Amino acid sequence: MEEGKRLIITVLGYDRVGIIAGISNILAAANVNILDISQTILQGFFTMVMVVDIAKSQVELSELKEMLDLKGDELQMKISVQHEDIFKFMHRI
Amino acid sequence: MPFSISKDEILETVNMLQTENLDIRTITMGINIQDCRGISGDDTGRKIYEKIVTCAGSLVKVGDDIEKEYGIPVINKRVSVTPVAMVADGLSQDEMVQVGIYLDRAAAEIGINFLGGFSALVHKGFTRGDRALIDAIPETLAWTERVCSSVNLATTKAGINMDAVYLMGQIIKLTAALTANSDGVGCAKLVVFCNAAEDNPFMAGAFHGPGEPETTINIGISGPGVVLNTVKKYPDTDLGELANLIKNTAFKITRTGELVGRVASKRLGVPFGIVDLSLAPTPAIGDSVADILESMGLERVGAHGSTAALAMLNDAVKKGGAMASSYVGGLSGAFIPVSEDAGMIKAVEDGALTIDKLEAMTCVCSVGLDMIAIPGDTPAETISAIIADEAAIGMINRKTTACRLIPAPGKKVGDWVEFGGLLGRAPIMKVNPFSSAQFIKRRGRIPAPIHSLNN
Numbered sequence: 001m002e003e004g005k006r007l008i009i010t011v012l013g014y015d016r017v018g019i020i021a022g023i024s025n026i027l028a029a030a031n032v033n034i035l036d037i038s039q040t041i042l043q044g045f046f047t048m049v050m051v052v053d054i055a056k057s058q059v060e061l062s063e064l065k066e067m068l069d070l071k072g073d074e075l076q077m078k079i080s081v082q083h084e085d086i087f088k089f090m091h092r093i
Numbered sequence: 094m095p096f097s098i099s100k101d102e103i104l105e106t107v108n109m110l111q112t113e114n115l116d117i118r119t120i121t122m123g124i125n126i127q128d129c130r131g132i133s134g135d136d137t138g139r140k141i142y143e144k145i146v147t148c149a150g151s152l153v154k155v156g157d158d159i160e161k162e163y164g165i166p167v168i169n170k171r172v173s174v175t176p177v178a179m180v181a182d183g184l185s186q187d188e189m190v191q192v193g194i195y196l197d198r199a200a201a202e203i204g205i206n207f208l209g210g211f212s213a214l215v216h217k218g219f220t221r222g223d224r225a226l227i228d229a230i231p232e233t234l235a236w237t238e239r240v241c242s243s244v245n246l247a248t249t250k251a252g253i254n255m256d257a258v259y260l261m262g263q264i265i266k267l268t269a270a271l272t273a274n275s276d277g278v279g280c281a282k283l284v285v286f287c288n289a290a291e292d293n294p295f296m297a298g299a300f301h302g303p304g305e306p307e308t309t310i311n312i313g314i315s316g317p318g319v320v321l322n323t324v325k326k327y328p329d330t331d332l333g334e335l336a337n338l339i340k341n342t343a344f345k346i347t348r349t350g351e352l353v354g355r356v357a358s359k360r361l362g363v364p365f366g367i368v369d370l371s372l373a374p375t376p377a378i379g380d381s382v383a384d385i386l387e388s389m390g391l392e393r394v395g396a397h398g399s400t401a402a403l404a405m406l407n408d409a410v411k412k413g414g415a416m417a418s419s420y421v422g423g424l425s426g427a428f429i430p431v432s433e434d435a436g437m438i439k440a441v442e443d444g445a446l447t448i449d450k451l452e453a454m455t456c457v458c459s460v461g462l463d464m465i466a467i468p469g470d471t472p473a474e475t476i477s478a479i480i481a482d483e484a485a486i487g488m489i490n491r492k493t494t495a496c497r498l499i500p501a502p503g504k505k506v507g508d509w510v511e512f513g514g515l516l517g518r519a520p521i522m523k524v525n526p527f528s529s530a531q532f533i534k535r536r537g538r539i540p541a542p543i544h545s546l547n548n
Contacts, residue, residue, distance in 0.1 A: 008098075010107050038100050049100045062161055080107060082164035084098075089352040090345045091102045 013077030114318035121294035123301035134188025138195030174210035182222025193233035209299035234279035235271035241297035247287035262477030287487030309366035314350035343413030369423030370414030383436025395446030404457035426459020432519030478529030
């Protein structure tokens with residue numbers, strides 16, 4: 001099985017200023033390319049799903065996760081980072 | 094390749110993981126230790142230790158890495174080995190205990206909480222090694238922390254070895270006595286089986302069967318919480334439709350197991366064995382098989398209708414899961430342990446669930462009477478008789494059944510046992526007070542049923 005280099009970042013929490021900026025700054029600094037963003041706000045509740053490519057990034061996945069976790073705490077959002085395969089496996093045959 | 098998963102699908106997965114307790118219950122590495130026989134117990138134990146540490150040294154790290162990368166909790170990393178009675182045949186009871194201690198050390202060294210395979214397969218009779226191993230079980234379970242033991246004493250093909258049934262009643266009592274200061278916790282690490290599965294990844298009954306390859310990776314999934322939420326979302330659908338919804342959910346849960354199995358197998362360089370499609374509850378709130386049955390419309394699990402509800406659930410889980418994985422095996426069904434399931438505990442407390450109803454439910458679930466605490470003064474023959482009943486259900490219905498009974502020393506009905514962690518806590522359940530001793534003392538072998546003659 002080929003293990004790809006794409007991650008899915010999901011962000012959940014109450015809407016506020018600077019969520020996307022805060023996260024994309026971290027990604028840019030780590031040389032992680034954003035392939036797709038979609039976000040919605042439902043009754044003040046913010047959800048964002050990002051597809052990113054880490055092929056050119058020198059930062060370890062665990063380190064990236066840690067940085068995003070810290071950011072999540074700062075923004076009071078729940079940020080999770082997962083390899084894309086878990087979604088592909090669950091929803092596509 | 095473009096990414097084609099919708100946002101709703103992504104959020105569904107994230108929700109399963111974050112709020113519905115979806116996890117991989119265990120990555121279990123099966124290791125053949127038949128090449129580890131030495132000249133003595135000490136020598137054999139040392140060889141087994143070295144093989145386990147060599148083969149499974151990176152198991153915990155690989156499991157943890159997968160957890161981080163895919164965001165799916167991998168709760169347990171475990172090892173199962175060839176039944177020790179086969180490998181150590183010819184050794185004495187004391188030497189068997191020595192081997193058990195080496196197994197415990199190996200488990201500690203590689204950082205796993207349980208290691209299975211201190212086992213014997215005696216469905217048709219004992220070898221000298223089987224006898225020595227079984228006699229060594231109480232001391233081994235008392236002196237070790239991580240070693241799990243199992244004895245297969247019946248199959249559909251061979252019938253029931255009633256000599257072993259008789260003996261295991263006494264062994265269970267003795268194991269409880271030697272671990273009396275912790276409510277007989279030794280018995281929580283001891284399972285007796287009918288039709289034991291050679292590739293079962295779940296403890297305490299995991300062992301690496303003689304038909305298995307050198308090493309293998311077996312995955313045990315979980316996910317009662319996910320199924321529970323599905324059932325809750327559809328309070329009014331008819332049962333046919335509900336079965337279908339459970340199938341869809343089981344499919345998704347199992348796919349995560351399939352993914353983790355493939356990745357772990359690749360990284361460890363070990364062939365992928367099977368995914369076990371079991372709904373394995375934990376004491377955590379919402380992670381309960383009992384809650385699923387109750388959300389189908391039963392006031393308490395144990396009420397009339399529980400067996401039918403469980404049969405439907407068990408079958409739907411298998412159907413959905415079988416489609417999702419390339420290799421399905423192990424026990425594959427819903428587990429109904431008492432101490433490990435908050436809903437089961439509550440039902441026992443409320444008087445809704447008795448050992449007799451649990452026995453009926455084991456006809457249609459994946460295993461058997463699991464993690465049931467009974468009064469400490471229950472006679473060994475009564476324990477043997479409970480085992481015989483379970484074995485008969487398994488033998489006639491061509492399925493795996495098991496007993497993991499804890500006759501908690503000094504405790505009586507109304508008291509509690511506390512094991513902590515995954516093993517949980519349980520109220521002492523009432524057993525039938527009438528004697529089965531004469532029947533059990535007849536011993537011998539119950540012949541294989543007529544439908545075993547299918548060649």
